[in-house]
Amino acid sequence: MKTLRFVCACSVGTLFLLAQKVTAEQIPYTDKTRVTAGQAVYEQNCAACHGKNLEGQFNWQKRNSDGYLPAPPHDETGHTWHHPDLMLFEFTKYGPQKFAGSDYKSIMPAYDGKLNDEEIWNALAYIKSKWPEEIQKKHTEVFGQ
Numbered sequence: 001m002k003t004l005r006f007v008c009a010c011s012v013g014t015l016f017l018l019a020q021k022v023t024a025e026q027i028p029y030t031d032k033t034r035v036t037a038g039q040a041v042y043e044q045n046c047a048a049c050h051g052k053n054l055e056g057q058f059n060w061q062k063r064n065s066d067g068y069l070p071a072p073p074h075d076e077t078g079h080t081w082h083h084p085d086l087m088l089f090e091f092t093k094y095g096p097q098k099f100a101g102s103d104y105k106s107i108m109p110a111y112d113g114k115l116n117d118e119e120i121w122n123a124l125a126y127i128k129s130k131w132p133e134e135i136q137k138k139h140t141e142v143f144g145q
């Protein structure tokens with residue numbers, strides 16, 4: 001009986017640790033394999049709007065006459081690096097509506113069901129790997145790594 005209880009407590013503990021590890025995942029931008037995989041994800045899914053060189057769309061800060069914003073750049077001229085890792089992940093997975101409310105109008109799709117979590121983290125790894133070293137450092141300092 002004692003052993004059984006111990007085993008149970010252990011598995012609960014392990015599950016808790018695993019759950020923590022998943023939520024604590026951070027952008028793996030120094031992992032070359034994941035950055036390379038992320039480049040392919042980015043080029044196939046994000047570059048059409050955010051630009052092949054992460055430059056975003058023209059006049060990205062101004063809504064068009066229908067009320068939609070153009071895609072912002074993901075390079076150091078944009079605000080991607082002002083946000084924590086998990087927010088960038090959730091923004092990509094669930095779309096802007098997760099933060100701006102369900103009736104928010106945006107052309108940015110939610111990738112839940114289209115990309116798995118690893119592919120999303122890889123795409124973000126590619127994005128962060130393209131920032132100048134000083135911006136990478138700032139982002140890591142503020143949001144942790």
Ligand code: HEC
Binds near residue numbers: 074080
């Ligand atoms: C159809 C165009 C389009 C595609 C494709 C697209 N986005 Fe976006 N994205 C946008 C727009 C527009 C915004 C600004 C949100 C808004 O409408 O207010 C945005 C915003 C974002 C933001 C938050 C803004 C920021 O700078 O932090 C992230 C992160 C993001 N996109 C990541 C991605 C990733 C990763 C992909 C590919 C997996 C992707 N997007 C594909 C249009 C797009």
